[in-house]
Amino acid sequence: MTTRHPPGSPGSAAVEFLRPRSLSQALAAKAELQDALPIAGGTDVMVEINFGKRRPAALLDLTGVRELRGWQRDGALLRVGSGVTYTRLEAELAGLLPGLAMAARTVGSPQIRNRGTIGGNLGAASPAGDCHPVLLAAGAAVEAGSVRGARLIPADAFFLGPKRSALADDELITAVLVPPAPGPQQFAKVGTRNAMVIAVCSFALELRPGAGVGTGIGSAGPTPLRARDAEDFLAAELAGSGLWESREPLPGAVARRFGELAAAAARPVDDVRGSAAYRRHALSVLARRALGWAWDSYRKEGHLCG
């Protein structure tokens, strides 16, 4: 930590800068200065600082914390450090977590993806964060660390409201724990162009052959959401009709109903990026298409396996 200054006088807008060199230093700093704003890639935080929208009392720079920057297998799960960039998700995890790599490829621009991190995406807790639907669909958990110890927060309990998460004031996101994809994953997003857009809405899907289905909806509610009714419906259809074993084409009516149920789970609002009605319609299309693509991959895998 290079620049410790005494806390500013009342009304001061000075920004204290903390640069921990280890996770224990980072957690100690966060415990001591609980309103310190963590910064890693800076691609979210710097926008607010440059435009004077936010004057954090302190910035906690996590780029020097080596423990946060790696990913590895952790038993049956993958442990992805919060400091892993979108570019690395694309390059290194496309095989194990294809849905997350797909989502990462659509974030911002290459410049943003070289810097922005999965932990920063979660920390901002925007309903439109591109990693969130995938993490919901994959049944991931967020690891929150503090000097009190580490705890796991299931992804579907992490998001509490727009830009609000279950993270306590003294906690830092240290990692995401997620099972390697047990089957096909998909991510689809609607925006006004391919690059540099905040999603109008997005949808993620995971097929768990013989076991069920996971979903995630982005940018169509106060938080990212799961489409639980759609999950239950599709899981019952796939199991009940023996489709996991037969790998027959999916009946069109099943895909359409899945789309309708996914759209029904959304709680969209009208805003500058799109109307609630458009978001619902687009979600039904995205969910149906994502299912079609995922089911096609599942059928091809079966063919390859003989």
Place this chain on the structure above:
Amino acid sequence: MTAPEAGDQVHTATVTLTVNGESRALEVDTRTSLLDLLREHLGLTGSKKGCDHGQCGACTVLIGGRRANACLALAVAHDGAEVTTVEGLADGDALHPLQDAFIRYDAFQCGYCTPGQLCSAAGMLTEGGPSAVTADLTGDPALTPGEIRERMSGNLCRCGAYVNIVRAVTAVSTAGTEP
């Protein structure tokens, strides 16, 4: 850079970076972006402040060889970093192949976005792997015009010189003269 308000207590920190091969030590306000450090403190005004929030790409520089928006990089978080700006692309009087190709293919009109386009293209030519427009996600796709457009999508050109930017980048990538 946001000007300090009256009564502000300004916190500063020392940061040492290598910019275009030269080591520079500066004391800056902790809120300073790398872009402001380059432009205001070092006088390197090649990198442009188009939007100041990562949308336009005019401030693109290479940090540790990888492209980044200098406006979104907190200067004091880059102690020890190696930064290359458009001023550092050429080798003395010998233009970087991309600079030469941008001239030959008329890849700009007003030139405002060009430093960012050049740095972005220089970074892009060292990056591989599939992109959001790649059909086969298992391979390392050829740099088709479609791939170049996707990979350069973080750089806007309001003159609309995209067609010739793609031609210039294609020329360099196929000539194998990339740095």
